[in-house]
Amino acid sequence: MLHSMGKDIESFPLPDIDKQHETTDDIPREIIEETSIEVDPEDASLHKNLNNEQRKAYDEILATVDRQRGGIFFVDGPGGTGKTFLYRALLATVHGQGKIAVATATSGVAASIMPGGRTAHSRFKIPLKIDNGAICRFTKQSGTGKVLQAASLILWDEASMTKRQTVEALDKSMRDITDRPDLPFGGKTIVFGGDFRQVLPVVQKGTRAQIVDASLRRSELWNCMRQLKLVRNMRAQNNSWFAEYLLRIGNGTEETNDDGEILLPTSICVPNKTDDNGLDRLINSIYQTGNASLKDPKYIISRAILSTRNDCVDKINLKMIDRFQGEEMVYHSFDSVEDDPHNYYPPEFLNTLTPNGLPPHMLKLKINCPIILLRNIDPANGLCNGTRLVVRGFQKNTIDAEIVVGQHSGMRVFPTSDTIMPL
Ligand SMILES: Nc1ncnc2c1ncn2[C@@H]1O[C@H](COP(=O)(O)OP(=O)(O)OP(=O)(O)O)[C@@H](O)[C@H]1O
Numbered sequence: 001m002l003h004s005m006g007k008d009i010e011s012f013p014l015p016d017i018d019k020q021h022e023t024t025d026d027i028p029r030e031i032i033e034e035t036s037i038e039v040d041p042e043d044a045s046l047h048k049n050l051n052n053e054q055r056k057a058y059d060e061i062l063a064t065v066d067r068q069r070g071g072i073f074f075v076d077g078p079g080g081t082g083k084t085f086l087y088r089a090l091l092a093t094v095h096g097q098g099k100i101a102v103a104t105a106t107s108g109v110a111a112s113i114m115p116g117g118r119t120a121h122s123r124f125k126i127p128l129k130i131d132n133g134a135i136c137r138f139t140k141q142s143g144t145g146k147v148l149q150a151a152s153l154i155l156w157d158e159a160s161m162t163k164r165q166t167v168e169a170l171d172k173s174m175r176d177i178t179d180r181p182d183l184p185f186g187g188k189t190i191v192f193g194g195d196f197r198q199v200l201p202v203v204q205k206g207t208r209a210q211i212v213d214a215s216l217r218r219s220e221l222w223n224c225m226r227q228l229k230l231v232r233n234m235r236a237q238n239n240s241w242f243a244e245y246l247l248r249i250g251n252g253t254e255e256t257n258d259d260g261e262i263l264l265p266t267s268i269c270v271p272n273k274t275d276d277n278g279l280d281r282l283i284n285s286i287y288q289t290g291n292a293s294l295k296d297p298k299y300i301i302s303r304a305i306l307s308t309r310n311d312c313v314d315k316i317n318l319k320m321i322d323r324f325q326g327e328e329m330v331y332h333s334f335d336s337v338e339d340d341p342h343n344y345y346p347p348e349f350l351n352t353l354t355p356n357g358l359p360p361h362m363l364k365l366k367i368n369c370p371i372i373l374l375r376n377i378d379p380a381n382g383l384c385n386g387t388r389l390v391v392r393g394f395q396k397n398t399i400d401a402e403i404v405v406g407q408h409s410g411m412r413v414f415p416t417s418d419t420i421m422p423l
Helices: 029-035 052-067 083-096 108-112 143-150 164-177 208-214 220-224 240-251 278-286 291-295 297-301 310-323
Strands: 071-076 101-105 153-157 189-194 226-229 329-332 362-365 370-373 388-394 399-403 420-422
Touching: 029 143, 052 071, 052 083, 052 189, 052 226, 071 083, 071 220, 083 101, 083 153, 083 189, 101 108, 143 164, 164 220, 278 310, 291 297, 297 370, 297 388, 310 362, 310 420, 362 420
Parallel strands: 071 189, 071 226, 101 153, 153 189
Antiparallel strands: 329 362, 370 388, 370 420, 388 399
C-alpha cells in the first residue's frame, strides 16, 4: 500500500526490517504494474489513422525503440495537433510488443488520459523543491530504478510546463542508474512533448526572464533533443478560423492594445450585460440545463469552464451544484495552525482561505456531479492527482465515486472529502 503511494516503509522511523528471508528474485511491483497494462483495442488501431506528420514521428521513435540505442525527442505542436493521439498510438504499440513504456505528464489531468499515465513528479520521484544540480529520489536498486532501467520507451507530456531542472534531475539520475554517465538519459529512448505557446513553468513572483530561464529550452539538454513538429490542427478541423486564431495568439502575432491585451471577437464571447446573470448565461451556454445531460458523465466531462482564480472556481462550482437534482451533501474541513498559541489565525479566518490543492472549507456535492482528485492516492489503480470522477453516493467521511476518464474508467472508489474538489 505504501509503495502504491510512492513511499517506502524504510523511510519511516521504525525498527530495522529483518530481510534474511526475503527472496532476491522478487520482481518489483513497479515492473509488474507496467507489464500488466492492458492495451485498449481502440488505441491498438490508432496507428492506422495517423496523419503524415504523426506517422513520421511514430516511425522514427519506434525505429529507435527497436534499435535499443536510445534517442531523445521533443514532439512540438500547438494544441490540437494530435500529440496525445500520437503518444497513445506509441504506447499501444510498445505495450503490445510486451515491452515497458513509461507514460508520464507534468499535470495529473494529462497523465490520466494515457494508459498507465502518472505525473512525472510521482513517477520519477522528483523533489518538490528543485534547484540546479538536483537529482531524483530513486536509487538503482529501487522499484522505480528497475522499471526505468527496463523501459524501452519513456514519455513525458507537457514537458514545456515543467522547470528545466526537473528534466535535468531525471537526466542525472538516469545516467547514474544505467551506469552510462556520458549518455543523456543513460541512452534511453525518451520522448518529451508539449507546446511552449501554452502554459510555461510556474516561477512564483518570477519575472519574464526568470520564467524563460526556467523553461526546458534553456537547458543544455534541449540541443540533444530531436525536434518532431506537428502542425496540422486535428481538433479544429472544421473550424480553421479558430485554429488559426489560437495559433496567432500563441505565436504572439495577434493584434493587441497598448497593455498587451487581445480583444476577443464578440462571436466567441458570452455577453456580460449589466445585470447579475452573466455567470448564469455563461453556464447556460456551456451546459444544457436538462437533468438527462447532467446525469451523463460523458456529457459532463466533455465540457468545462476554466478560471484563473480559485475563488471564482468555488463560485462557479456552487452555482453548478445547484443545477444537479437530488439531495445536497455538505462536508466541512477542520482547519487549524500548528504553533499558534496566541490564536493569530482563528478557524473562521482559515476557513475563508482557498489555497491551491485543497477543497473549499464547505464542500457541497450532489449525486452525479463531477469531481477531481487532488492527491496521488493510488496511481497504479487510477487514483492520481487529476483523475476525474463522478459522485455516485455518500458516506460519512468518504465519497462513493466512479472514475470516468482513462484506463480505469468505470471503477468505483472511495476517496475522502479532503482529497477531492468539484470539477
Ligand atoms: N490522426 C488523427 N485522426 C483522427 N483524429 C485525430 C488524429 N489526431 C488527433 N486527432 C483528434 O484531434 C483531437 C486533438 O488531438 P490531441 O488531444 O491528441 O491533441 P494535442 O496536441 O494533444 O492537444 P493539446 O496540446 O491541447 O493537449 C482529439 O480529439 C484527437 O482524437
